[in-house]
Amino acid sequence: MRFADLTTLRVGGPVADPQEARTRADLIAFVRAHPLTVDPASPLPVPDVLFVAGGSNLLIADDGFEGPTCLIRTTGTQWEDPDDHGRVRVTVEAGEDWDTFVAATVARGLSGLEALSGIPGSVGATPVQNVGAYGAEVADCLVDAHVLDRATGEEQVLTPEDLRFGYRTSLLKRSAARVGAVRYVVLAVTFELEAARDSRAGAGAATAAVRYRQLAQALSVDLGDRVPVDAVRAAVVDLRASKGMVLDPADHDSWSAGSFFTNPILSLVDGPAGRVTADAVLPDGAPAYPVVDHATGEPDPDVVKTSAAWLIEQAGFTRGFALGAGRASLSTKHTLALTNRGHAAASDVVGLARHIRTGVEKTFGITLVPEPNLVGLTL
Structure with a gap:
């Protein structure tokens, strides 16, 4: 096995010690078997273990990685019923494919993530760098991230205030940069989305405000106009594909x-x-x-x-x-x-x-x- 087969850049050397986590329990067991034993304030020269899910944000050396590599393959999505204000909470395991999940929210007539369509990678990676595109960010809809702290071995639920989101960054990303290795491993993420006004009418009944000029032009609407979420998703995927930003083996x-x-x-x-x-x-x-x-x-x-x-x-x-x-x-x-x-x-x-x-x-x-x-x- 080579990292070239696990990453969207399709480069990278051998995976010396691959270990697959198919359930949350598997992932927790791996993390607790490989604790962060150094002072989190003291930088490490190299990562001690590697976590790979969608592989869309990794550039790994041609020599590969000699330490244990956890392949995050956890799955599962829990949908709650709409609350009195028409909002729906959904908790997604870290290894779920991000765009497959976004497509499922649109199919259910839920708005909030449609502008983040077509982005490769896993759900668990999105809060790390506060993934964003076309006027939307993960921080807009995230309720909390369920994580395991490798420094303490304890599970935590981190709110947006805890995560201290910024442009393409978060506590999760900054802590890894400080320590030189991943400290917080995302187990699952909970989002809150807006339900369609009439769920019987299907996805077209859910609308979202367009917040990005290029997207508005593609949809032939003005900034701030509300558009069906399925139309937003289709336009975003088309825009990303036109830029080579949707995975295609032939491109x-x-x-x-x-x-x-x-x-x-x-x-x-x-x-x-x-x-x-x-x-x-x-x-x-x-x-x-x-x-x-x-x-x-x-x-x-x-x-x-x-x-x-x-x-x-x-x-x-x-x-x-x-x-x-x-x-x-x-x-x-x-x-x-x-x-x-x-x-x-x-x-x-x-x-x-x-x-x-x-x-x-x-x-x-x-x-x-x-x-x-x-x-x-x-x-």
Whole structure:
């Protein structure tokens, strides 16, 4: 078994010690058999164990991984009845396929996750980096995450306040970065969704407000208009497919980890100078977007977000850009995905990523941050 067979980038060496968790009890047993025995405040040089579910956010070295690898294959979905306000709670095991679950919510006439259609990976991975697309984020609908703390061996239920969501981040992701290994293992996630106003009318009766301009254009509506959730899902899947962001064995643009770099968030607080404007920190012509503080629901006045794709393109990297033999390249459809053209090694992908990050840094003085987890590799 090789990680190339377990990840959407289709690169990575041998899996030395695979162990499959098919039930929540299996997953708990694996975690408790491999506790985090170091001080969580002390960084580790390498991960001690590896957890793999959908494999959509992993770039693993050509040498593979020598430690135990837990293959999360847990399944199960528990649907509650609608409450008095027409809201439905659903608890999903970590190993369930994310898009299959989203499709099930739409089929039941529930709104909340339809804009997150077509995203590869598992349910348990979505709160780790607060998966988002087309104006929606997992944080919008998440009630809690059921986790197991490897440092204590105890199960916990973490609320959105506990998880401290941000743009593509959470307590789960930040704690792993601090420790150098996964601390909190997601067992299941509970979401709260809005039921259709008339469940007898089917999925078309449930509507959702469109919060992303490109999606509104695809649906021929205005921002804020309410549209049937099945129409939103269909439009989102079409948009993602047009960018090579829906898995397709025949399309090498989809042999990727999605957007490889996160959109940079820049500080508007400059020490002695106090607060500065976005124009003072952004390159000329760069787009500027607000960053919502999930604690308040308001834009954070201390930071501004800009576009990684814009920076990459303005630094001279075009769609399809490749190095050397071209085994890895930027997607031919957009510049945010690094893709395997069929015979790439992990070293090809990381070499391309390093080249692009260096080019952006030299041009704009902004260091791009990779979104996938790198195992046995560094930029």
